[in-house]
Amino acid sequence: MEKDRPDGFETRAIHLGRDFVGETGAVTPPVWLTSTFEYGNPNGFDYTRSGNPNFRLLDRAVASLEGAAFSTCFGSGVSAITAVVSTLKSGDLVVAEENIYGCTFRLFAQVFAKFGVSVRYLDFTAPESFTTLASLKPTLVWIESPTNPNLKIIDIAAVAEAAHAAGAPLLVDNTFASSYLQRPIELGADLSLLSLTKYANGHSDALAGAVCTNSEEWNAKMIFAQKALGLQPAPMDCWLTSRGIKTEAIRMERHCENALAFARFLEAETGAVSVRYPFLPSHPQYEIAKRQMSGGSGIVTVDFGLNLAETQAFLGRLRLFPKAESLGGVESLCCHPASMTHASVPKETREAVGITDSLVRFSVGIETVADLIEDVRQALA
Numbered sequence: 309m310e311k312d313r314p315d316g317f318e319t320r321a322i323h324l325g326r327d328f329v330g331e332t333g334a335v336t337p338p339v340w341l342t343s344t345f346e347y348g349n350p351n352g353f354d355y356t357r358s359g360n361p362n363f364r365l366l367d368r369a370v371a372s373l374e375g376a377a378f379s380t381c382f383g384s385g386v387s388a389i390t391a392v393v394s395t396l397k398s399g400d401l402v403v404a405e406e407n408i409y410g411c412t413f414r415l416f417a418q419v420f421a422k423f424g425v426s427v428r429y430l431d432f433t434a435p436e437s438f439t440t441l442a443s444l445k446p447t448l449v450w451i452e453s454p455t456n457p458n459l460k461i462i463d464i465a466a467v468a469e470a471a472h473a474a475g476a477p478l479l480v481d482n483t484f485a486s487s488y489l490q491r492p493i494e495l496g497a498d499l500s501l502l503s504l505t506k507y508a509n510g511h512s513d514a515l516a517g518a519v520c521t522n523s524e525e526w527n528a529k530m531i532f533a534q535k536a537l538g539l540q541p542a543p544m545d546c547w548l549t550s551r552g553i554k555t556e557a558i559r560m561e562r563h564c565e566n567a568l569a570f571a572r573f574l575e576a577e578t579g580a581v582s583v584r585y586p587f588l589p590s591h592p593q594y595e596i597a598k599r600q601m602s603g604g605s606g607i608v609t610v611d612f613g614l615n616l617a618e619t620q621a622f623l624g625r626l627r628l629f630p631k632a633e634s635l636g637g638v639e640s641l642c643c644h645p646a647s648m649t650h651a652s653v654p655k656e657t658r659e660a661v662g663i664t665d666s667l668v669r670f671s672v673g674i675e676t677v678a679d680l681i682e683d684v685r686q687a688l689a
């Protein structure tokens with residue numbers, strides 16, 4: 309029977325790929341733990357570095373949920389970044405948002421700079437950056453939104469238009485928003501990159517990444533990078549990530565609900581110098597966030613105005629927020645960017661983009677939010 313409307317996000321997240329388990333009747337797909345495949349099989353598999361049924365199941369779900377024609381999965385978000393940057397050549401210029409993910413910054417500065425790829429950093433919340441972009445003739449434009457850890461919201465549709473006018477494709481690192489809350493390809497981006505390790509998996513038990521696109525040419529480049537550079541994920545990690553994606557929608561709903569309540573508490577009751585959360589009306593890009601995201605996601609960044617020692621002591625007193633890198637799992641975490649995620653960024657560069665010693669980033673999990681609030685209250689007391 310002809311369907312009159314496409315399946316919704318949750319339905320696709322749960323049912324995509326069910327036809328792939330052959331005649332076994334298994335409701336849950338297996339983990340295909342095999343390095344190689346018999347020559348001439350109907351699905352065209354040959355060697356797991358260049359493809360595996362678990363990769364294919366994951367890619368189908370991720371592409372569909374991102375609203376893209378193609379997805380290529382990788383061993384981590386950083387592998388996905390490496391795959392994209394490996395398509396560049398000596399002399400190419402990347403124009404990137406200045407508050408970029410720390411490991412992306414490190415990869416550009418300490419690896420790809422040696423191969424002659426240069427990067428110009430701009431603040432994409434400043435209107436003059438659009439004029440600068442137009443004059444630069446970049447090979448690629450690279451942004452994140454929300455950014456890490458300042459949670460700046462970049463107008464994806466506006467940057468896509470400016471990048472295309474300058475003749476460059478736009479990549480959006482969509483990790484902090486997740487496919488459920490924001491779909492960069494639908495907003496005009498050419499590539500949407502995800503660290504699936506975070507919200508897609510949601511259980512902090514595997515690493516994976518993906519690059520999504522509607523372009524056959526970019527897709528071919530990603531498949532090539534996956535096998536030629538050995539950037540492929542492990543079948544077991546793909547299986548765990550596919551399992552996680554089935555509950556992405558309901559987890560994201562709770563992350564958003566908890567984070568908003570948590571941010572409102574911080575703003576109203578703790579005397580914090582600043583509280584950043586995209587769906588708080590006090591956020592400088594609140595209107596853009598409301599337009600391009602369907603929820604504020606789970607990260608809240610706060611500056612309590614404490615000094616370095618006081619900040620570290622506060623973090624040590626928290627009971628429900630282990631101090632750990634990463635984000636997007638069901639459990640809450642806290643992070644001190646200056647000494648953790650952004651320790652590889654030089655102090656002056658860090659402070660120039662607002663990452664002070666007193667900045668704290670909370671990844672708000674899906675626990676009972678009253679308990680999370682109470683924990684911060686006692687640690688501040």
Ligand SMILES: *Cc1c(COP(=O)(O)O)cnc(C)c1O
Nearest residue numbers: 384385386409481483503505516
């Ligand atoms: C974590 C993260 C990455 C890297 O992903 P891994 O899976 O840890 O390699 C890339 N971009 C952003 C925004 C991230 O938060």
